Amino acid sequence: MSVSDRQLVRRLRDRDEQAFRELLAEHRDKVYNLTLRMLGNRAEAEDVAQEVFITVFKTIDSFREEARLSTWLYRVAVNHCKNRIKYLARRHDRDKDQLDESNEAAATSSSPAPPVPRPDRAVEGAQMERVLQEAIGTLDEDHRVLVVLRDVEDLSIEEICEITGLPDGTVKSRLHRARLALRKKVTRHL
Amino acid sequence: MTDGTQTGAGELDDRTLAMMSDYLDGTLAPAEREELEARLAVDPALRAELDEMKATVGALKGLGKETAPTKLGPTVEETIHRRSAGRFFGRRTLGDRVPFGVLLIAALVALVALGFLLWSSTTGSLKVERKDTAPPPPGAREAIPRPLTTP
Numbered sequence: 001m002s003v004s005d006r007q008l009v010r011r012l013r014d015r016d017e018q019a020f021r022e023l024l025a026e027h028r029d030k031v032y033n034l035t036l037r038m039l040g041n042r043a044e045a046e047d048v049a050q051e052v053f054i055t056v057f058k059t060i061d062s063f064r065e066e067a068r069l070s071t072w073l074y075r076v077a078v079n080h081c082k083n084r085i086k087y088l089a090r091r092h093d094r095d096k097d098q099l100d101e102s103n104e105a106a107a108t109s110s111s112p113a114p115p116v117p118r119p120d121r122a123v124e125g126a127q128m129e130r131v132l133q134e135a136i137g138t139l140d141e142d143h144r145v146l147v148v149l150r151d152v153e154d155l156s157i158e159e160i161c162e163i164t165g166l167p168d169g170t171v172k173s174r175l176h177r178a179r180l181a182l183r184k185k186v187t188r189h190l
Numbered sequence: 191m192t193d194g195t196q197t198g199a200g201e202l203d204d205r206t207l208a209m210m211s212d213y214l215d216g217t218l219a220p221a222e223r224e225e226l227e228a229r230l231a232v233d234p235a236l237r238a239e240l241d242e243m244k245a246t247v248g249a250l251k252g253l254g255k256e257t258a259p260t261k262l263g264p265t266v267e268e269t270i271h272r273r274s275a276g277r278f279f280g281r282r283t284l285g286d287r288v289p290f291g292v293l294l295i296a297a298l299v300a301l302v303a304l305g306f307l308l309w310s311s312t313t314g315s316l317k318v319e320r321k322d323t324a325p326p327p328p329g330a331r332e333a334i335p336r337p338l339t340t341p
Contacts, residue, residue: 017267017279024263032258046259053266054273132249150215151250157217173204176211183246 038081135185143178
C-alpha cells in the first residue's frame with residue numbers, strides 16, 4: 001500500500017471528514033461504474049454506491065492494509081453488488097409469483113432470461129452498449145463480476161484474485177466461460 | 191481438435207478456450223502461444239471463434255465510463271450524518287451542532303427557572319403588578335409633611 005494510502009486510511013480511522021471527501025472524490029466514479037455495470041440500472045447503482053462508501057466509513061477499522069485501499073473498496077463494492085443482485089432476483093421471483101397467481105388464466109412465458117433486444121433495434125453506439133449491458137445482466141453474479149472487473153474495469157488477474165478471493169486458475173476459467181456466454185449472446189449484434 | 195482437423199463452432203474444449211482467453215489478455219505462456227497460433231493458422235473455424243471472442247472483449251472494453259451523479263457525495267454525507275445521530279458531517283442547524291444531551295439540560299434549566307418565577311410571583315402569573323401612577327385629581331394639594339413640634 002502506498003504512503004498516501006496509509007495516511008488516508010489513518011485519517012479515515014480518525015473519522016476525518018475531509019479525508020472521507022477525498023476518498024469519495026477519488027473513487028466515486030470507479031465504484032459507480034462498477035455498480036452500474038454489475039446491476040445495469042442507474043438508480044440501483046447509485047444506491048449501492050452510496051452503501052459502499054457508508055460501509056467503508058463504518059468499517060475502515062477492519063481494513064488490514066494487506067491489500068491496496070482501492071482493492072478493498074472494490075471488494076466491498078462487489079459484495080454489495082452480489083447481495084443486491086440476489087435481493088433483486090428474490091423480489092423479481094416474488095413479484096412474478098404474485099403476477100402468476102393473479103393471472104392464472106393467462107398463459108404466459110416463464111423464461112427466466114431478460115428479453116433479448118430485437119436485431120433491428122441493436123445498431124451502433126448506444127444501442128450496442130445496451131445490448132452488451134443486457135447480455136452482462138444475464139450472466140450469474142460470479143461470472144458477471146469477473147467480466148466487469150477484467151474487461152470493463154480493466155483490472156489485472158492478480159487484482160481480481162485479491163478482490164474475489166479466488167485462485168488464479170479459477171478466475172481464468174470462469175472468465176473465459178463468461179466471455180464465451182457473452183459472445184454467444186452478442187455475436188449476432190457485433 | 192489437436193490432430194489437425196478443423197474445429198466446428200461450439201466444439202472447443204476448456205483448455206482451448208482458456209488459451210484463447212489468455213491469448214487475448216496477452217498472458218499466454220510463449221510455448222502455448224506458439225501452439226495456439228499454429229492451430230489458428232490451419233483452422234479457420236478456430237480463427238473465427240477467436241475473432242468473435244476478440245470482438246466481444248473489444249466491445250466490453252469500449253463500454254463507456256460513467257461518472258457518478260454529483261449528488262452521490264452529498265447524499266452519502268447526509269446519510270452518515272443521519273445514521274450517526276449527528277456525530278459526523280454536522281453543519282446546518284443548532285440542533286445538529288450541539289449534542290442532544292446539552293440541549294436537554296438547557297431545556298430543563300429553563301423549565302425550572304420558569305417554574306420558580308411562577309411559584310415566587312404573588313399574583314401567580316408572570317405579570318408584574320404595577321403601582322397606580324395616575325396623576326392626582328385637579329385641586330388636590332400635595333401633602334406637605336409638617337415639622338414635628340416639641341411640647
